[in-house]
Amino acid sequence: MGEQEIVDFLNHLATKRNVSASTQNQALSALLFLHQQFLDRKLGRLDATLRASKPARVPVVLTRAEVRALLAHVRPPYRLMAELLYGSGLRLLECLRLRVKDIDFGYSRIVVRSGKGEKDRVTMLPGRLRQALKEHLAHAKAVHERDVQSGFGSVHLPDALQRKYPNAHRAWMWQYVFPAAKRSIDPISSRVQRHHVSEKLL
Template sequence: MEAGRDAAKAFWRAEVQREDRKREPWQLDQWSDAIQWYLNWLKACEEAGADHRSLPERLRAAVHSAGSRRGLALRTKQCYGAWAARYAVFAGDEREVMRVETASRFLGSVVNDEDCAYSTQKQALNAVAFFFKYVCGVEDPVFQVKLRKTGTRIPVVLAKPETERLFEKLDEPPKQAKKTEGRYGLAARLQYGAGLRLSELVRLRIKDVDLGRGTLTVRMGKGDKDRMTVLPKSLREQIAEQIEKAREIWRRDREEGLAGVYLPGALARKFRRAAETFEWFWLFPARQTSVDLETRCYDRAGRDDDAVGDAAVTRVAVRTKPESGIRRRHHLHGKVYNEAIQRAASAAGIEKHVTSHALRHSFATHLLEAGTDLRTIQDLLGHEEITTTEIYLHVATGVHGLGVVSPLDSRE
């Protein structure tokens, strides 16, 4: 929530008037005076064109805005923004955050002091490099840090009976009115049956489903690439029913005059009415609508980043201003779905670290065990390198797996 009067009211109700912490009248008066002083300070900052937000918030917003100008995917902007905020906390002040030496120390702490994978280290490096190049204007920053190679982690794979137990638990009606586990069974089956990443599953649109040919088209997958994968025959009837459920939600949204679904910037500009058509609607729409929040950067004259351009933004002191977007319906929330998977796995007695990604691992492993060649699995998963797919050789048994029989089992 943006800092301001609404946020102050929410804080007053949630913290100052907490039922488990009764406050004396004089304490309430002090809280009231403090909040009023804070609101007056915010107003003065706004009138003076000053930025009242913390350094981490400002860096996150600046990186997000620069990413928008360069057409980065939303998840990439969020990821880079999160790393920029962490870097700001590490640097401590505005002078230090602009120094390449400080960034080198930060990356060194990530590499040497945190137990994180090589891919995470590389992600941090890319995010900080993006900040220096596109926000600070440093063309080719050189960081004195060497990334640390980490060992290969064996993926968590469910046995087929375990997947069935998981799906059964997801199909059970919720015991509490606010719980929604009963609606996730189909999504989980589709993720397993098509080998989808979590983000690819929740972002499926109606037009991506071809019931006649039995295929799914994954748009803008990892690496911003499209691919096709299989739509299980056993799910086609349920998917057809889900499409009709989505159609009813879409019709209701249109009758209520809601804005269309989210489209990437270039598509939204090219096909202005596409967001309101059913073909672009989500296969798994969220139950509730929500308001978009867009963060943009402004210079002291009040011009936004599109108006002043990259060079001007790096030359002037930038303040950030969150702008309330429009109300629309987004897709099923990945975090909520993943938490439902974890609860169902626990309820099913599956003693493994199960996340939604385990369903994708299980898809690949079970195909390999059934005799599907590695190259085909690579295409279905959307792996750029065959070496990434080869990890499943370590966990598969049977035809294309290890195929090793323990000497204890082979005794005669």
Template sequence: MSQSPFLIKVRKEIRLRGYSIRTEKTYIYWIKQYIYFHHYKHPEIMGAEEVKSYLSHMSENRSVAINTQKVALNALVFLYHKVLNKPLGDLNFRYATKQRHIPTVLSKTEVQKIISCTSGRNKTIFKILYGSGLRLNECLRLRIQDIDLVQHSLTIRDGKGNKDRVTLLSPSLKMELEQLIDKAKKTQATDNKQGIGPSLPHGLCKKYPNGFRQHKWMYIFPSSGVCTYPDSSTQCRHHLHDSVIGKALRKAVAASGITDKRITCHTFRHSFATHLLQDGRDIRTVQELLGHNDVKTTQIYTHVIGLHYAGASSPLDSLDL
């Protein structure tokens, strides 16, 4: 089914609008699930009622989180509005009620233990995840032009929600990043001799056919091999795959002896936000650094540290017992 003419058409529409490969995979997944749910009926002969039925099914029978339901909604709205040209109108479906869980957060000592069990490139990646509060894919997609070693800042381009933002960079990473930048430039120079370079954002490879030769576009964490652009025979070098870092983290966690917490790469981002709040940083500043649209998303970290209401603490703390 993945190669059906209909899904090929959907993929082309997604790429035409410059969406990321990750978004493409997500939209295709939910469109498939929608078709499966309605017993393989073609979306062309379905509409708002079938979409409403599926979204309500997600909340009533699958107990998904509301954010998951919203992603599925975005995929189906794209399908009907942009591909089939059949606007859905007001769906009035039942929203999911399952709330987000309190995130797992590491103490500063635990962060240090885990990072100490890594080395080289992987160690730098984990330091950035924790020190700058990045999502893993945001870190792996960093290019030379995104790193400012003078202002100690990172520019995150096309982050979640297709937003750009600037976040802080620890000065302690300067030497490591300089070495990685130098190594990346050498890799790029070798690739360029073969007519290969870093993969470029949507459309830029056509607008700037020699852009792959410019150092600013080179990834800081390039993959070990080359690949081809989607729907093209042109070869390029993409960034490191996230599975490589996930595997390295599992080894580091095992070596650290921390067995009572479920730790993923995203845990470093949760820890970054929580530790900033614990150190007295303003929640609006943390919101901006994380790239959250709504401060309510950031407020979940106040629950992690027990400061649910404007820094309020237990009255027991004031007693001399």
């Protein structure tokens, strides 16, 4: 089977058999593997191959009533997290990794650090969540202050920041918005810290 026969076969799959793009790609990969590994023959260009099209999928969007019904079954503080995911367009880890300083009540915005592609971005802070978020932060700050009084109150910082600001790991502004219920030992620094809520709990 030469290049033209392979092209004809792949085109047959796409036009006559109406296979999916993944099935056609799997067939191509199998043929390439056969020729290169067993027949010791390198195939030429297969530019004439007609690619099977991927079907366009319409995204599933919940209605407002469905969203309210869903959120009604989420208990605090996870409900506030879910509302931020929905209202601010945050990804799960972006929400969990928020620091206090990333919440800008003055401009009603949230700064996302090192998001997808390690890029920073700014998203909106929904007005209806402002008060709930302020109350949540007041509770989180009280927990942090108790930690500090007990000789703890530390949080993980990126290495560069830790070197530049050696005392910042205890500052309130660097604490996680959604701190874990219990302190834990950082495996890198061996320091007792309070990490953010685990994504496994959501």
